[in-house]
Amino acid sequence: MLKTRSGMSVREVLARMLKNIAYHNIGYCNVCGRISFFICTDAKTARNNMHCIFCRSSSRKRHVAKMALWKLAKKTASIAAILKNASQLKIYNTDTSDAFSKILSRNESYTCSDFFPGVNPGTQVKERVFCQDIENLSFPDESFDLVITEDVLEHIRDYRKALNEIRRVLKPDGYHIFTIPFSFDSGTIAYIDIVDGKEVQVMPPEFHGDWLRGKIAVYRKFGTDLFGILDLTGFETSVNFSRCVDRKYGIVDSFVFISRKTA
Numbered sequence: 001m002l003k004t005r006s007g008m009s010v011r012e013v014l015a016r017m018l019k020n021i022a023y024h025n026i027g028y029c030n031v032c033g034r035i036s037f038f039i040c041t042d043a044k045t046a047r048n049n050m051h052c053i054f055c056r057s058s059s060r061k062r063h064v065a066k067m068a069l070w071k072l073a074k075k076t077a078s079i080a081a082i083l084k085n086a087s088q089l090k091i092y093n094t095d096t097s098d099a100f101s102k103i104l105s106r107n108e109s110y111t112c113s114d115f116f117p118g119v120n121p122g123t124q125v126k127e128r129v130f131c132q133d134i135e136n137l138s139f140p141d142e143s144f145d146l147v148i149t150e151d152v153l154e155h156i157r158d159y160r161k162a163l164n165e166i167r168r169v170l171k172p173d174g175y176h177i178f179t180i181p182f183s184f185d186s187g188t189i190a191y192i193d194i195v196d197g198k199e200v201q202v203m204p205p206e207f208h209g210d211w212l213r214g215k216i217a218v219y220r221k222f223g224t225d226l227f228g229i230l231d232l233t234g235f236e237t238s239v240n241f242s243r244c245v246d247r248k249y250g251i252v253d254s255f256v257f258i259s260r261k262t263a
């Protein structure tokens with residue numbers, strides 16, 4: 001049977017499209033820079049779908065793009081336009097297969113990475129594409145204007161080390177724009193704790209899908225104590241909400257963290 005990239009059959013995707021017909025949206029895709037149609041396949045998880053028919057960017061990705069353009073390239077309408085208007089911006093994205101990577105792969109200022117199984121972290125697998133361990137990045141200090149991590153930090157064993165590394169590779173006043181599972185009503189909830197250097201599962205295990213490894217363990221759901229940790233690490237942080245639908249960009253029910261590296 002013919003399968004789509006999400007693993008669903010074409011018939012299932014069509015059925016879901018019909019079921020969610022009230023949520024589809026015509027708008028401007030700020031990733032590929034085209035008037036587009038955003039397809040909803042599940043209204044409950046709309047932040048992770050509402051895919052652009054051209055570049056496959058999700059609602060979440062367009063929200064990250066909106067924040068990145070707002071903070072770093074105000075006169076640039078889309079990530080695609082960065083190739084022309086703001087090509088000097090040094091961007092590091094911790095995803096090699098997403099819409100950003102597809103569009104910016106020709107831009108010499110763009111670097112991306114994944115954690116490829118069986119490859120030594122720090123290895124360059126092709127031009128400006130790396131295997132990286134985010135707790136120990138191989139990049140020199142102050143390499144980037146922007147670091148993007150989307151739903152990555154919850155899978156990192158020592159996320160404080162990762163935040164220090166992100167800060168280290170950012171230029172002064174550079175931005176870390178990121179998404180994470182987050183509770184605004186509680187502190188961070190650990191699923192896996194580290195006791196005497198060993199991982200101990202302290203909550204029922206949770207996994208997220210990963211295109212390289214199938215599924216990856218969730219170490220924690222972040223909570224309000226993260227703001228203090230970001231502050232101590234040397235970031236000034238705000239959160240941008242799109243709980244109300246931003247129909248222009250097809251952004252639904254999501255929030256994005258924006259951390260600026262302070263002196």
Ligand SMILES: [Zn+2]
Pocket residue numbers: 029030031032033034036052053054055056057
């Ligand atoms: Zn697009």
